[in-house]
Amino acid sequence: MARSTASIGYFLSGITVLGLSSGVLAQQQSEDIEHLEVTGRAQQFYLDTRTKLGTKTDADLLDIPMSAQVLTAQLISDQAARDITDLYRSIAGVSEYSYSGVTFRGFRDDNNVFYDGVRGDPYSGFSVPDLFNVDRVEVLKGPAAALYGGGEPGGMINYVTKKPTFNESAEINLTLGNYDLHGISGEATGALTDTTAYRLGGFYEAQDSFRNNADMENIELAGGLLHDFSDDTRLTTTFDYIVQNLGGHRLRGVPTDDTGNFLVDRTYNANEKSDYQDLEAWVVQSQLEHEFSDAFSVNSTLRLMTNERDQAYHESRSWVDVNGDGEANIDDETIRREYRDQYRANDEVSLTTDFVYDFSVAGIQHQLLFGGDYHYIDTDYEYLRARYEADGVGNLNIFNLNYGETDPDSYNLTDQNRDGIRRNRQGLYVQDMLQLDDKWTLMLGARFDHFEERDKESGFEYGDQDVSYRTGISFKPLDSMSFYANYSESFNPVDATDQADASVTDLEPVTGDSIEVGVKNEWLGGSIMTTLAVYHINKENLVASNPNFIEDENEDTESALINFGKVESDGVEFTLVGDVTDELSITANYAYNDTIVVDGSSSNTFGAGDRFVNAPRHQAGLWGRYAIHSINSSMALGVNYVSEQISSDAQKVKAFTVFDASWTTKWDNILFSLNVNNLFDKEYAVSGFSERNGHFPGQPREIIAQLKYNF
Numbered sequence: 080m081a082r083s084t085a086s087i088g089y090f091l092s093g094i095t096v097l098g099l100s101s102g103v104l105a106q107q108q109s110e111d112i113e114h115l116e117v118t119g120r121a122q123q124f125y126l127d128t129r130t131k132l133g134t135k136t137d138a139d140l141l142d143i144p145m146s147a148q149v150l151t152a153q154l155i156s157d158q159a160a161r162d163i164t165d166l167y168r169s170i171a172g173v174s175e176y177s178y179s180g181v182t183f184r185g186f187r188d189d190n191n192v193f194y195d196g197v198r199g200d201p202y203s204g205f206s207v208p209d210l211f212n213v214d215r216v217e218v219l220k221g222p223a224a225a226l227y228g229g230g231e232p233g234g235m236i237n238y239v240t241k242k243p244t245f246n247e248s249a250e251i252n253l254t255l256g257n258y259d260l261h262g263i264s265g266e267a268t269g270a271l272t273d274t275t276a277y278r279l280g281g282f283y284e285a286q287d288s289f290r291n292n293a294d295m296e297n298i299e300l301a302g303g304l305l306h307d308f309s310d311d312t313r314l315t316t317t318f319d320y321i322v323q324n325l326g327g328h329r330l331r332g333v334p335t336d337d338t339g340n341f342l343v344d345r346t347y348n349a350n351e352k353s354d355y356q357d358l359e360a361w362v363v364q365s366q367l368e369h370e371f372s373d374a375f376s377v378n379s380t381l382r383l384m385t386n387e388r389d390q391a392y393h394e395s396r397s398w399v400d401v402n403g404d405g406e407a408n409i410d411d412e413t414i415r416r417e418y419r420d421q422y423r424a425n426d427e428v429s430l431t432t433d434f435v436y437d438f439s440v441a442g443i444q445h446q447l448l449f450g451g452d453y454h455y456i457d458t459d460y461e462y463l464r465a466r467y468e469a470d471g472v473g474n475l476n477i478f479n480l481n482y483g484e485t486d487p488d489s490y491n492l493t494d495q496n497r498d499g500i501r502r503n504r505q506g507l508y509v510q511d512m513l514q515l516d517d518k519w520t521l522m523l524g525a526r527f528d529h530f531e532e533r534d535k536e537s538g539f540e541y542g543d544q545d546v547s548y549r550t551g552i553s554f555k556p557l558d559s560m561s562f563y564a565n566y567s568e569s570f571n572p573v574d575a576t577d578q579a580d581a582s583v584t585d586l587e588p589v590t591g592d593s594i595e596v597g598v599k600n601e602w603l604g605g606s607i608m609t610t611l612a613v614y615h616i617n618k619e620n621l622v623a624s625n626p627n628f629i630e631d632e633n634e635d636t637e638s639a640l641i642n643f644g645k646v647e648s649d650g651v652e653f654t655l656v657g658d659v660t661d662e663l664s665i666t667a668n669y670a671y672n673d674t675i676v677v678d679g680s681s682s683n684t685f686g687a688g689d690r691f692v693n694a695p696r697h698q699a700g701l702w703g704r705y706a707i708h709s710i711n712s713s714m715a716l717g718v719n720y721v722s723e724q725i726s727s728d729a730q731k732v733k734a735f736t737v738f739d740a741s742w743t744t745k746w747d748n749i750l751f752s753l754n755v756n757n758l759f760d761k762e763y764a765v766s767g768f769s770e771r772n773g774h775f776p777g778q779p780r781e782i783i784a785q786l787k788y789n790f
Contacts (some may be wrong), residue, residue, distance in 0.1 A: 089573045100263075116636060124153040124664040126608060126656050131196065132217040132237050134512065134522070135226060135433050135448055141599050144522055144551030144563035146220040146612040146655060154666065155210055157704055157715055157741060159754035159783045162207045162286070165217070168700035170218050171652040171668035172234070175765045176693050177775060179207045181765075182235025183219065184646035185674030185694040191223075191230035193237040194364075197382045198228070198454050199429045200240075200322055201360035204388050207242065211264060211282040212301040212319055214241045220652070221593045221614065222569035225524045228506045229454070232569040232591030232616050240364075242315055243278035243305040244337075249790050256783040260375035265354040267302075276305040288619035291348040292482065293327030311370040319362040321386075327358035329392045332773035333604060334477060335411075335764070339731040342409065342547050343477050345762060345776035349395045351482055360386035372411070374437040382429040391420045391487065395771045396467070399474050412478045414589045414771070416491055418465040422501070428455045444514035448524075451507045458499035465490035498535035500575045505529050520552040522565070532575035539579035547589060548735050559601040568592045573622055585636040591618040607657030616648040645678035646691065665703045672696060690725055693732070693766045697722035702739075713743040726767025731776055735763035750787040757781060 091224040093671040133143045137746050140147055150166055162165050167173050167181065174182045179202060180189040190206070192200040203210045210216075217237040223230060249267035254260065262284030287294045303317030327350045334342045341347075362384045393416045398407040435449035465472050470492070471473045472484030510524035551565030569591040578586055597612035620642040627638045650672035658664045664702045674691040700719040717739040724732035738758040746749050764774035 088501040091464045091544075098737075100102040105446075119553070124658050125156075125666050126606070126664075127151050127152055127215070130217055132219050134510065135196065135450075136435050136446060136512070136741075139609065140182075140610075142520065142553065144520070144553040144565045145567075146597055146610055146654075147219040148220075148593065148656070150218070152453060152745045153664075154211070154215055154702070155215070156752075157713075157743070158702065158717065158739070159741065159752065159756075159785065160210055162209050163758075164207055165210075167670070167719065169666050169702060170293050170651065170669040171365040171654045171700075172672060172698065173218070174693070174695055174698055174721050175775070176543070177766060177768065178205045181236075182695070183231060184614065184650055184691050185691055186231045186616075186618065186671045187645075187693070188231040188233055188235075191227075191235045193227065193235060194362075194382070195240055195366070195428045196237060197364070197380050197431050198452070199362075199382050199384045199427050201319065201362050201386050202323075202358070203386065203425060203497050205326075205356065205424060206358050206388070207389070207392075208238065209282075209297055209299060209323075211299050211322070212240050213238045215239045216456065221565070221595055221616070222549070222567040222591055222611065224528075224545075225549035225567060226508055226510065228454075228496055228526065229503060229530070229545075229571050230569060231571060232593055232618055240317065240319070240736055241266070241278060241280070241301070242317065243276040243303050244268050245276045245305075247637060251790075252785055252787045253786050254284060254783065256286070257781060258287045258289060260284070262297075271304075274307045278303050278305075288330075289329070289346055290330060291326065291332060291346050291480070292350055292354070292774075293325070293348055295326070296322075298322040303567055313368045314365065315368075316363070318364075319360075321358065321360040322458075323356075323357075325356040327352060329353050329354075329390060330775075331395060332764070332768040332775045334414075334771075334773040335730055335767075336409075337730050339733040339764065339774070341762070341764075341774070341776070345502050345779070347477060347480075348413065349475060349477075349772075350392050351485065351487075353487060354390075354392040356388065356390035358388045358394070360384065360387060367574075368724075375435070377432065377434050378763065379432040382427075384427040384429075385425065387422070387424045389422050391418070393418055393472070393475075393485075394732075395475075397771060412476050413414050414475050416472050416475055416479055417467060417614075418470075418472050418487055420463040420487075420492060420494075420509060422459075422461040423458045426457045431454070440535070444767040446514075448510040448512075449508070451505070453506075454502075454504045456500075456502045458501070459598060460494040460497045460535075461501035462497040463492040464495055465492050474499050482700065485672060494593045496536055500535060501533045502575070503531045504572075518555050520553045520555075522549070522553075524549045528570070528789045530763075532572070532578070534575040534579045536576075537579045539575060540737065541575060541578050541585065543572065543588060547591075559605070561599045562597075563599070564594075564596045566592070566594055567616075577622060577640055581638040581640040581762065582634065584641065586622055586640060587620045587623065587642050588616065589620050589642075593617075602657070603659065606659055607655065610652070610654045612652045614648075614650055614652075617645045618648070621645070621646065643675060647677050648672060648674040648675060648691075648694075653731040662706045663703065663707070665701075667703075668699065670698045672698075692727045693724050695722045695724045695734075709733040710743065710744070711746070714743075715741040725768060726769065726774065728767075728770040730767055730770060730774070732767040733763050734776065735761060737761050737763065737777065748789045750785075752785045754783045754785075755780065756783070 089448045125147045222232040227351045247269035251265040254262040264282040266280030269280040282299040285296045289437040300320040364378045364382045395483045401411040431452040436447045449507040471490045506528045508526035513521040514593040529544040547568045549567035555564040571589040573586040593616040595614040625641045652670045656669045674694040699720040704715040706713040741754040763777045
């Protein structure tokens with residue numbers, strides 16, 4: 080089954096290449112090529128209503144029956160956003176969970192990350208995606224399995240990377256800030272010939288952390304070539320080389336009491352200065368676009384990626400009974416640690432081919448999308464561990480930090496025999512957008528997925544398949560207003576390692592479904608767009624520990640892991656984005672979410688009625704930019720509010736409100752900007768972890784100055 084489905088993916092790509100070659104050979108020598116650059120409105124800063132994310136076809140946000148957001152390059156620049164966590168305030172229903180993981184409409188999502196609509200994250204693991212090579216960020220709300228395959232039901236994030244253009248431009252950017260922030264970047268793009276354009280960019284940045292023993296260094300080289308074979312055929316090939324060196328990582332949280340107060344200073348870190356997490360990744364991507372006719376086109380993208388992550392760090396495990404009172408707790412002030420030495424290497428191949436055909440039947444206009452994708456990943460994994468003082472790992476007094484008293488070179492490391500996984504996923508999908516009349520649009524879509532996984536340690540193999548559906552309808556009583564409703568499904572295959580651990584009973588994929596209704600409006604001649612969405616999401620077959628499993632006693636009759644329970648997420652989201660006047664641009668959002676376990680057992684991780692971890696009920700974000708044309712400057716103010724949350728050990732995570740501000744001034748080709756994040760130096764936690772690892776502290780006041788020169 081896997082072989083035949085994979086062959087379909089390659090077959091689709093082959094059709095693309097064959098179809099393109101005939102057009103290219105006939106036209107590339109004889110045609111003069113006209114280059115058209117679409118720039119949109121003259122005053123386009125934060126509002127961009129065009130996206131392919133929701134339908135895989137170029138569409139206006141007002142016309143698609145789902146909720147989506149586009150975060151523009153101008154917004155990224157104005158907020159001095161250097162990684163994706165800097166942008167969460169601007170996305171309704173999204174808050175920080177840990178590292179690059181988010182809470183998306185109440186559900187944790189770590190892996191549902193796409194670049195240019197193709198699966199494959201070079202920062203996979205515990206790194207946070209950098210934004211140097213990102214032109215804009217697109218966010219789709221709700222389940223996306225009907226087009227993109229397995230994932231969580233909350234939504235997905237797509238990074239649109241920078242591409243070569245025929246418009247000549249070049250810039251260099253210098254960055255300075257507190258915590259010894261310093262960096263330099265530069266990029267250039269333009270025409271090499273009448274038919275070929277290039278882009279080349281480089282980025283370097285380093286900074287100390289406010290956390291003890293921690294720092295970071297980021298290096299990125301990116302570029303590519305665009306070649307127009309004809310007016311109908313375009314090939315874009317890009318590369319991206321990433322190095323990320325993080326000292327004193329993997330960063331965990333700061334211990335707190337049950338009411339959410341930090342027990343020690345937020346600079347606390349359980350890691351030693353010698354701990355680290357180093358990442359190196361290569362990405363090569365080739366995108367082929369061809370129009371067979373005005374009504375029939377194809378877009379095929381091949382993405383090859385490899386990344387290696389090497390890390391060694393100290394992990395907090397439990398309190399130590401230092402005072403001898405027979406109880407290990409905070410009164411002892413001392414944490415027992417283990418040491419983990421891990422290496423992971425991923426080789427990934429992603430291939431996506433989409434055909435779009437526009438036609439009319441019985442007076443109804445159809446836009447038919449059909450295609451397939453293939454994703455292969457081969458992971459090598461090594462894991463060595465030293466546990467506690469018996470293996471030479473020294474304890475840590477969290478109040479009187481005794482760093483440097485333990486030497487990893489002397490630890491007794493035990494190989495955990497983790498060898499990684501091998502995974503194949505193939506999908507075929509079809510979608511029809513029917514323009515029933517000038518007011519009503521109907522969307523119908525379905526996808527067939529087949530996946531196979533192998534746990535390389537145990538040799539355990541399993542495969543499964545799934546069909547996901549979605550449908551949506553929109554009604555436009557006015558050109559500037561659209562009511563919509565949709566139903567969509569999600570599924571998430573269980574990791575082969577978990578399947579091997581379950582042993583006795585096969586684990587079913589985690590599934591979900593969503594119903595959403597909403598209204599979208601354009602105001603003031605299209606300078607403002609608002610979206611109001613109401614949704615209900617069910618998630619079933621969660622994977623959790625089996626309370627009846629007893630290690631070394633009943634492995635033959637009980638699985639270590641089981642499917643259980645049901646979770647419901649109900650919410651309301653409101654988003655406003657607009658370039659209101661020549662002076663004022665704004666993005667604002669509010670989200671209410673209630674995510675509750677409705678079917679579960681207290682013997683498992685969650686019981687019925689429990690709130691989900693790091694799922695705030697209320698979130699609000701605002702960022703406003705005001706231009707002062709008389710002095711060629713602009714100022715901006717932002718605020719981010721997240722209500723109370725709970726950690727995985729039911730400790731309270733306090734609500735917080737954080738303010739940010741910026742000032743930008745331009746002289747000829749020089750742009751100077753000054754951003755102050757966490758303006759009032761608020762002490763807070765962005766999310767919770769476990770009791771032994773505490774809560775993840777938010778960044779103290781951060782000052783970022785940038786000087787950009789365009790030439």
